Amino acid sequence: MTSRIQDNAAPGLDLAAAVARDAADPLAPFRDRFDIPAEVIYLDGNSLGVLPKGVAERVAESVASEWGTGLIRSWNAAGWIDLPRHVGARIAPLVGAEPDCVVAADSTTVNLFKVVSAAVSLRPERTKIVTETRNFPTDNYIAEGVIRQCGDRHRLVHVDRPQEIAAALDDDTAVLMLTHVNYRDGSLHDMAALTRAAHDAGALVVWDLAHSAGALAVDLAGCNADFAVGCGYKYLNGGPGAPAFLYVAPRHHGGFRQPLSGWFGHRDPFEFTPQYDAAGDIGQYLCGTPPVLSMVALDAALDVWEGVNMTALRAKSQALTGYFIELVETRCAGHGLTLISPRDPDSRGSQISFTHAEGGYAIISALIAEGVIGDFRAPDVLRFGFTPLYTSFADVWHAVDRMAAIMNERRWDKPEFHARKAVT
């Protein structure tokens, strides 16, 4: 298939060409909606998105005025009580969800527990949960937790390769649980085809959109997805540990009581009825009191999506990632970096990963020391994320320029760059 890079008129590999691409980029003006530190080139929006302008002011207002002055009255007056649904409704169009099918709440991990529990219980006679070996580990850990809690009646089936997923689905499969864009290599699943395959087998599908939401257009409703979860702090730029979101297709509303049956998921939380009476809609997937300050930051961060064309977003993401591959493979050739992300731009998300046998962690450390921020995933993966709303082609050029110097001079091979820190 034709790469977007080749569609572009003679990009070239010098800085002038990168600058020219930025000048022609219809999304370039969106970079001004973010506060990006001048001294860094940030290629880690797939771990933590940068700070959108306006968020600091909104959070400060929420602390000083809503909390400080409004106090308990702000649950009504400042709309705190509506935040989980309000923020969910703002995320919905980014993931192709129907109205009233998304809420913001808890962490991605906790939300996954809710929806996997719900999905399993909607197929009570079946015993298999199918996942990938290479799925984000916490997703598989949570499936283990659900299985154990449900009395070990199910088993988690790990599929090693994407092309084997469809064959693993059978009439004993309750749930297919996949991450849309892989956290490690950035490879992208065909959501429509795999959802169809699961439904053909009578199973339900749970999609983890952690590396999709805000990175590319997602079409949950169009793909007929059953459940989804996603992250607020990566490409949605909601701040560190921002509340996550979850999606439940309308046909499953009310069909099952998710187990984290807290008062915020009650039909009328302030009636304080002795028995739980689950909300009949997406609200039953809420649990406890939401972390308002973090939720307000995410709400304000969603302002950056005003006027974004998702087709242009995807095209730029594919161009940035293709450009990065081309530059690294040209300028860092012969230094042991091996591309593990798909070369086909339609088969990847907005992230590019290389492995390096000797120096994965040390190379990332050396890059960070020189102001180029990517991240490392054990045992040997260098990850670079490209956020189409704020990453420029010049960023990519400068990042690889510094990387080439580090590789050519082997500047990464120093003891201080090999010493692992808590978060890698």
Next chain:
Amino acid sequence: MTSRIQDNAAPGLDLAAAVARDAADPLAPFRDRFDIPAEVIYLDGNSLGVLPKGVAERVAESVASEWGTGLIRSWNAAGWIDLPRHVGARIAPLVGAEPDCVVAADSTTVNLFKVVSAAVSLRPERTKIVTETRNFPTDNYIAEGVIRQCGDRHRLVHVDRPQEIAAALDDDTAVLMLTHVNYRDGSLHDMAALTRAAHDAGALVVWDLAHSAGALAVDLAGCNADFAVGCGYKYLNGGPGAPAFLYVAPRHHGGFRQPLSGWFGHRDPFEFTPQYDAAGDIGQYLCGTPPVLSMVALDAALDVWEGVNMTALRAKSQALTGYFIELVETRCAGHGLTLISPRDPDSRGSQISFTHAEGGYAIISALIAEGVIGDFRAPDVLRFGFTPLYTSFADVWHAVDRMAAIMNERRWDKPEFHARKAVT
């Protein structure tokens, strides 16, 4: 038993006496550690604590500098990764916990799901979870959720009266799940005696400290408690929806895998092992990425506890609540307000509740309209919380002075005060 009120030299019921009590109050200087709006008398710290000084600055710094400039590096450099344990360790002395037995995470409700699941699984042969009918409803809802998820092998036994709890414990009781201070009437359980009774029956105890932590000294270790959860946004003043905390006794660490087995509870989250390997310590009760901005606010809010004498705190709480009862029963007599909180100060927490058959909600609304903030709990309860660190005797006097005017002139009985809002 002797009320603390009577211990105090001739308090009297006029404003001068209240002012004199404030002048003699050893905790009075702590009020200056909070930003309390001048125009309100705030008796709702049991719903949402007021804003401590320094929190706004700390949150602003976290947004602008840690997130905005530090970006992903702040997980190490700003200590974000340590926040759940760091904040937990700061809460520990307030609830009498051993070192390394408390973490701050998620919501109270989600944490309750973790610890009830753990407790039930540590008594696999037993089938009863004992609670109170009058327990905070979400606690009972979560027990329902655990039971359902575990295949309906257990049943939730609702005890109607506190004095019947001990008799309900038998050799089929897995867990006794209680809230230490009742959300509705403020009555206080004898933690030591009930924990002993549960252990005598071979059961484990889960304590909900939502209305205890920061309101009175709690002695989890001294009472030999098994598990506890608590709230960050009431008497700990951590801000709206602040992260909650949980406690697990050292003897139960590693004894069971709690079901929300997310990566933050893994022995080495960044090793990304294919199977879950639970941390051997309190860390396994973490799940997903914590909401950092809300966690930072809670951390900063805990600064107010520096130098607080918990014996003085409890004495002031008992004096404030006793004074409020005395004033209301004197100045609002004959207007249908019925005390439902214990008169014995050793049998209550830091909250006083009255019922009013006709006008519970409307009276609270009228009070709020006149700047006295308490809250309402369906169907007929007026709740007033007294936070010893910032509530003054003059606050109590002025609150009742306005309440007396509202009751005497029946100013609450207007349509606008009867109209219910979303959060009550």
